[in-house]
Amino acid sequence: MPGQVVRKEEPAAPEADYAITAVDCDALGKQYGEVARADQMLGVSPKLNEKQRAAAAASVDKVVSKLEDAWIESCRNNLVGKMGDRKSFQCAMATKTVKAFDVCLNGEQGTPQNKDAGKPKGAAKKK
Secondary structure, eight states: OTTOOOOOOOOOOOOEEEEOOHHHHHHHHHHHHHHHHHHHHHTSOTTOOHHHHHHHHHHHHHHHHHHHHHHHHHHHHHTTTSEEEHHHHHHHHTOSSHHHHHHHHHOTTOSOOOTTTTSOTTOOOOO
């Protein structure tokens, strides 16, 4: 209408509706471990026999358990007591892959990855 200010609805901000607890960190860390194990087991050859598959699962579990514990510790040290978005946590708890877990908690871009990770220090960068 003329002479009337029309305001568009503002996009909803994430709901920072409660403080993150150590229990949240534990639950999210365990979910991270589950999806990381599942992701890693997808790469195991279907041609393996049961004994080989069990050995691969044990190896994956050994590595992922350390990552899971580190995730929980980092969450407890950095996030407990801070305001959290309940929908992001619910999303992460329902995921089936590490990528989806990351997107739920960190947005579409996910966690920035270090392109030089795993390269020896001082290695020449390609131009």
